[in-house]
Amino acid sequence: MMRMKKAVSGDRGSAAKAKIVPKTVDEYLAGVPEPARTTLNKVRTVIRSVVPAEATEAISYGMPTFRYKGALLAYGAFAKHCSLFPMSLAVMAAFKNELKDYDASKGTIRFPLDKPLPAALLKKLVKARIAQNELKEKR
Numbered sequence: 155m156m157r158m159k160k161a162v163s164g165d166r167g168s169a170a171k172a173k174i175v176p177k178t179v180d181e182y183l184a185g186v187p188e189p190a191r192t193t194l195n196k197v198r199t200v201i202r203s204v205v206p207a208e209a210t211e212a213i214s215y216g217m218p219t220f221r222y223k224g225a226l227l228a229y230g231a232f233a234k235h236c237s238l239f240p241m242s243l244a245v246m247a248a249f250k251n252e253l254k255d256y257d258a259s260k261g262t263i264r265f266p267l268d269k270p271l272p273a274a275l276l277k278k279l280v281k282a283r284i285a286q287n288e289l290k291e292k293r
Contacts, residue, residue: 175213190267193268200273201220209221209222216230223288226287231267235265237264237265238262249275249279249282252278
C-alpha cells in the first residue's frame, strides 16, 4: 500500500482541496498521465545513466530531484509541458545556444509532454551539473 501525505491547497478562508503529495519518485511518476509519464521515465533513465552510483533520488518541492554532493537537478510534468530544472544559472548560460529551440527561462527548460529532451543534450547538462557540485565541494 502506498503511503502518501495530504497537502492542503487553496485560498485562505475557502474550502481547501486535498492534494496527494508523493513520497517517492516512483509514486510521483505513477500519478503522471501519459504521454508525460513515458517522457519523464526516459528523462530519468538518461539521468541515471550519467550520475555517479552514490547519487540519490528524492521528492523535493513536490518534484523528482537528483542529489549528488547537493541538489543536482529536478524534473516534472505540468498540464501542457514537462520541465527540467538544472538548478544552475551558469549551466543555463553555458548551454544557451543548445537550448535555443526550447522554451527556456533562467532556471527551467520546458519540452513537449510527448518528446523528452535529446539524450545527448540531457547527458551534457547532467555532466555539467556534476562537475559544478564536485568543484563546489572541493572549495
